[in-house]
Amino acid sequence: MPPSTSPLRLGLTGGIGSGKSTVAEIWRRAGHRVIDLDAHSRRVLDVPGDGVEAAVARFGEEFRGSGGTIDRAAMARLVFADPAARGDLERIVLTRVDTAVAEEEVAAASAGEPLVVHDSPLLLEKGREAEYAAVVVVLARREDRIERVVRDRGRDRGYVESIMAAQVTDLERIRRADRLILNTAGRDALERRSLHALAAALGALGALEDSALR
Structure with a gap:
């Protein structure tokens, strides 16, 4: 139910x-329950999976690191110089972060928890x-x-x-x-x-x- x-x-x-x-x-x-949005954001690019594959599909194999994650240094050089690329990366990351956060909130509701806190470093900036x-x-x-x-x-x-x-x-x-x-x-x-x-x-x-x- x-x-x-x-x-x-x-x-x-x-x-x-x-x-x-x-x-x-x-x-x-x-x-x-405190949901760490920054940790979810890092996980998108630092753990092999759907987020990494979406980033590689958008930006190219040269951004895949040796461990199957995203080469953050190379990606940072690109997105800080290219606002369009930065916007695309943010969409890749934030879509998946929102999904992960929603799953945590469903779990909190199912457990009858009255409160969830979003620990969000860019809450106001966004x-x-x-x-x-x-x-x-x-x-x-x-x-x-x-x-x-x-x-x-x-x-x-x-x-x-x-x-x-x-x-x-x-x-x-x-x-x-x-x-x-x-x-x-x-x-x-x-x-x-x-x-x-x-x-x-x-x-x-x-x-x-x-x-x-x-």
Whole structure:
């Protein structure tokens, strides 16, 4: 029998190095289903299968890596120089991501889960906030974000700044968010703020009883 109700859908987003993934893990440990859209996106090109074959059919065998996945470096050089190619790749990836996310949401509904969170780094950049009951944004200081990515991901400052330049500004995030989480005071404070923001968002929507968050 199909599920009678769908879970409430919340969007979680933030710029590179903001701590969004940490917030997602805090909410996951609190018992909520968090769907990692970035992980689904990577899987399309990093795991041999339909997504890889669609990309190779569109761009050519020279973009197939030695392990049967997509040669990301070669693909990046192409799509950053060719907007049409970038649009085609996004369609290949996003179509499959949407399918995978829909399957997770069906599973959540079948299990009677009242909430699903979409951990989506490009939620605002893609203009998808209308798909969510509420959008929660994680904010952090610019220099803290750069330092975090350089330290934890081994990237250089120029790389981080180029990603930041391609994302929406913090002022735009503030304008479009329903709730904000400030990642400015360490892990313990971030955990408290994350759980409070989630409870406040759900309370404002009248979606769940307080006991469901404990």
